[in-house]
Amino acid sequence: MGVTSPLKGPTRSRSFTTKLLPYVLYASFSIALCRFYFHFFPFLVSNRIILTSSSSSSPSPSPPSLSFFREEETAYETPCNYTNGRWVHDKMGPLYNGTTCGTIKDGQNCISHGRADLGYLYWRWQPNQCQLPRFDPNTFFNLVSNKHIAFVGDSMARNQWESLLCMLATASNPNPIYTNGEDNKFRTWHFDSHNVTVSVYWSPFLVRGVEKSKDGPDHNELYVDVVDDRWGSDLDHLDTVVLSVGHWFLHPAVYYEGGSVLGCHYCPGLNHTEIGFYGVMRKAIKTALETIIERKMGSGCGIDVFLTSFSPSHFEGEWDKAGACPKTEPYKEGEKMVEGMDADMRSIAVEEIEAAKVNAKQFGRLRLEILDVTKLSLMRRDGHPGPYMYRFPFADGVREHVQNDCVHWCLPGPIDTWNQIMLHVIRRWRGGE
Structure with missing residues (x-):
């Protein structure tokens, strides 16, 4: 060896x-x-388009x-608690104006209707403990390419839909592909550049309803346990749904559940029990959220769901008696609190979306979030069309009585912030994938 x-x-x-x-x-x-x-x-890999100029003729930006x-x-x-904050001056102003965006409903195009005090355009929402990035249309397109986004609800849903459409149009031209209904309450636009579809569905109660009319009853009729089929039938084709309701529940109505009369709200002369509208609004939201979860769970497809909280009005006086909203600056922080009906309506939305989150946990690819815009909207008493819902309302001198819109928002205006927050949430969701 x-x-x-x-x-x-x-x-x-x-x-x-x-x-x-x-x-x-x-x-x-x-x-x-x-x-x-x-x-x-991270953005060089997952979000390259942020560094790309929206104009091909522009010089390449220097590396950040x-x-x-x-x-x-x-x-x-980092999740941003955007609920509480203040409005601060912003010299940059909005992304678009009333002449460059051709989709704004006539009554909310305050600039083209002659509103002279344009200071309402130069404010931005500053949350107390974080920064809310400015809306970037290219970022939005990059996150939702090949998706169909639908706004479902009342005229506030349309207001928010038009805001998003106008902001996205600053980066890509939208093409109208569908319009239907009185005042085009059902509309769809398509951005060919990113295969993004943006639709609005008129559904002021989310559930099936018969609206009052001259030839019919002088009250609304709601079936709180059945979703409105005008949008429910298209759920299989929707990737993101933004729900928005509230103001229409204040009108007189008779409610049905399970084929029987549940009660009514402000129905003198009818032999029904007065039950108010808070519980019915809760039932309607619950029905809508449960239907979305059940349908998507059964199909195996995912969906993102936003519920926009109640947006307060700012009438000084009765809305139908020449009440106006003449203020030209927002409330200061602490000057106005969310209380009364505004607080109750907001609470219903917050509570129902949280309950739906619990129900959806067992199903993958279902994400739900509240767009809690009640406080930031309450503080913007200056952002409504007011008398400028009409074109040049004072062209022939100041009239003693003129109707005002103190519910909807000028475009551009404070409602653009709602979509800014929605982009923030979507970006956070996509970053977690």
């Missing part, structure tokens, strides 16, 4: 280590470089600093 030299084994080991060392160092350097790249430059990416990453990936 030969004797193994005590130096032979270690000599081979040192030789092998010497040859391997450069590869180890090279691999370690590569891994470190990759970690640095993905940690500090590392601090830019850290701030953006923190702003989007």
